[in-house]
Amino acid sequence: MENIVRQFYEDVSEKISLTYNQELFSVFDNMPSPIINFNDIELLKKAQLYVRHTDRVFNKSVARLIQRLFENKQIEARTCADWAGRCVYVYPIKTRFHFVAIEKFAGFPHVSWLKEFASLSIKKSTENNIYIVMIKNDERGVKYLHLLNSYRNEREKKYYTFEEFINTMFGEEAWRLIDSSLQNIQKYAADLQWFELARTTNSKNIKLFNESLKDEILNFDYYTELSHTSILMDDDSFTLIGNRFFNENLYQRLFDYSDFSKSFLTSEWLYKNHMKNDLLDKTYVITGYLKSIEQLLYSIIHKMDTAHTIGISAPEGFKNISVDSPDFCKATLGNMVYFLRNINNRNVYFQGISKMSISGITLIINKWVQSERNGYFHKHNMSSLEKVTEIRNSTFLLYYLILGSLANNNTSFVNDEENLHS
Numbered sequence: 001m002e003n004i005v006r007q008f009y010e011d012v013s014e015k016i017s018l019t020y021n022q023e024l025f026s027v028f029d030n031m032p033s034p035i036i037n038f039n040d041i042e043l044l045k046k047a048q049l050y051v052r053h054t055d056r057v058f059n060k061s062v063a064r065l066i067q068r069l070f071e072n073k074q075i076e077a078r079t080c081a082d083w084a085g086r087c088v089y090v091y092p093i094k095t096r097f098h099f100v101a102i103e104k105f106a107g108f109p110h111v112s113w114l115k116e117f118a119s120l121s122i123k124k125s126t127e128n129n130i131y132i133v134m135i136k137n138d139e140r141g142v143k144y145l146h147l148l149n150s151y152r153n154e155r156e157k158k159y160y161t162f163e164e165f166i167n168t169m170f171g172e173e174a175w176r177l178i179d180s181s182l183q184n185i186q187k188y189a190a191d192l193q194w195f196e197l198a199r200t201t202n203s204k205n206i207k208l209f210n211e212s213l214k215d216e217i218l219n220f221d222y223y224t225e226l227s228h229t230s231i232l233m234d235d236d237s238f239t240l241i242g243n244r245f246f247n248e249n250l251y252q253r254l255f256d257y258s259d260f261s262k263s264f265l266t267s268e269w270l271y272k273n274h275m276k277n278d279l280l281d282k283t284y285v286i287t288g289y290l291k292s293i294e295q296l297l298y299s300i301i302h303k304m305d306t307a308h309t310i311g312i313s314a315p316e317g318f319k320n321i322s323v324d325s326p327d328f329c330k331a332t333l334g335n336m337v338y339f340l341r342n343i344n345n346r347n348v349y350f351q352g353i354s355k356m357s358i359s360g361i362t363l364i365i366n367k368w369v370q371s372e373r374n375g376y377f378h379k380h381n382m383s384s385l386e387k388v389t390e391i392r393n394s395t396f397l398l399y400y401l402i403l404g405s406l407a408n409n410n411t412s413f414v415n416d417e418e419n420l421h422s
Contacts, residue, residue, distance in 0.1 A: 002073060002169075005177040012185050016127055017192060057135070059099045060086045063160075065178075068095065068168050095128040097165070128163075130158060185251040199273055210255055213268055217251050217396070223259035225397040229364050237357035241404030244350060245310045249401040253296075260295035263288040264399075266384045271392060275385060280381040289395040290372065293365075294333045297400070300406055301336055302328055304348060310339045337366050361401045 063079045063086035070077035076091040087098040133148070135141040141161055146174060148159040160168070166175040199205055222242065225378050226233065245251055254264055267288030301310065301323050307322040312330050321327045331339075341344060341362040349358055382388060 001069070001072060002177060004065065004068045005174075005181050007068070008061060008178070009181045009184060011064065011093035012058060012061045013188050015061060016185070016189055031144070040303070045367055062083050062086070062134075063088050066099075071173065071314055072349065073170075083218065093154070094182070095130060098129060098131045099134060100131050101134050101161075102285045130160065130164045131367060132162055132342060133159055135163055137161040201269065207267065209272070210265075213265075214251070217254065218246065220393075220400075222400045223399055225393050226364075226392075229397075231360045231363050231367075233357040233360040234354050237405075240350070240352050241357075241401060243404075245400050247364065251399075253403055254399060258295075258299060260292040260299060263292035263295060264395075265389075267392075275388065277385055279383075282385070282388050285388050286382060287373075289391055293368070293398055296402060297333070297336045297340075298328075298331070300402070301331075301339060301348075307377050308345060308348065310335055310341075319376070337362065337369060340365070347406060349405050353405050361405055364401065365398060368398060 012124050018149045049096060060079075067077045067079050070088070070090060072359045076252065077088050078091075080087050080089050080096070082096075082098055087096050089096050107199075118354065131148075133141075133145065135144065145159050163175055163179070166178055225261075226238070254261055265288070267285060270288070301308075304323050308323045308325055310328065310331055311318055311320050312332070312335050314327075316331075340348070342361075346355070346358065370396065
């Protein structure tokens with residue numbers, strides 16, 4: 001079996017390499033310029049054909065792999081051409097196993113492919129047709145497979161993930177070998193690839209992006225993230241902060257297009273669309289997270305009661321100024337953290353939040369400033385995707401604690417009204 005899987009890897013690698021070299025010429029070379037450029041639609045069409053061609057090449061190799069695995073079990077099988085690229089017909093059970101790439105049905109963004117996929121894939125035949133959908137066997141993949149299998153109210157299951165099919169037909173050891181080979185193929189293909197299509201930040205994309213992100217903000221596990229800090233807060237205060245954050249819609253401040261909101265959304269867009277496991281420094285992804293906390297605190301403190309003062313550095317030495325003073329722009333993040341820690345400023349917090357929790361909040365902010373903000377802005381490079389996610393999660397917790405704990409911050413911080421509708 002190991003030889004069969006090794007042959008599969010070599011077959012795919014050779015074909016994909018040839019496809020990349022050949023198709024890049026047809027996609028990019030000798031293209032006349034249109035009189036008006038509508039988002040490179042012509043290029044997009046060519047690139048879609050290129051992507052789909054690589055999938056067809058891959059599916060043919062998969063079909064040959066499955067044929068050899070059946071033959072290794074002394075079961076007669078042969079590959080056949082079909083609308084999906086390739087299928088394997090197994091004689092003893094008179095069954096066709098079709099290997100289907102969803103890219104065949106995926107059109108432009110926001111166009112549902114599920115109905116078209118289900119309506120076109122079921123073949124009316126006296127033979128049994130099973131469809132192996134080339135998607136991962138993860139939570140989302142299982143969800144789509146369930147929708148496909150229930151679409152026509154068929155009694156018999158018709159759709160399987162590739163992992164499910166291999167485990168059922170050939171056993172777990174076969175899947176272990178194939179899964180390892182697939183990961184190696186993915187790495188090899190990544191080394192060959194030198195272009196990609198990126199989503200643009202138009203109004204429709206941003207609206208859908210924000211809606212998805214709001215769901216994530218509302219369902220994020222803030223309590224677990226707090227436990228990672230090893231800093232104590234009492235449950236009553238943490239619950240009160242949560243009630244304000246959610247029930248008073250303070251989380252909406254993350255989407256009001258103020259300065260801190262723009263920084264946050266920029267990092268989120270980069271995180272969701274451009275996070276790659278490559279050699280480049282990842283600081284560009286987290287810059288918006290790191291910058292946004294200082295902007296958020298600046299916006300909140302600057303709007304507080306003028307009786308509050310904050311200490312800043314000045315040519316003549318350290319001095320206290322009113323939070324609404326023109327000199328407040330000179331306040332550093334460190335100055336603002338000290339302002340929040342000062343026992344004389346406890347009234348800036350919402351009533352009911354305990355002293356222990358206030359101390360915990362300022363410790364968490366200060367720890368984040370020292371370990372994340374100062375380090376990655378000034379000294380260190382960021383290479384770990386896991387570290388990027390860690391900083392993102394800790395920043396989510398800071399938004400929750402700051403917005404939910406500080407009083408009188410339930411008004412929008414945005415200055416340019418037009419930004420709300422951009």
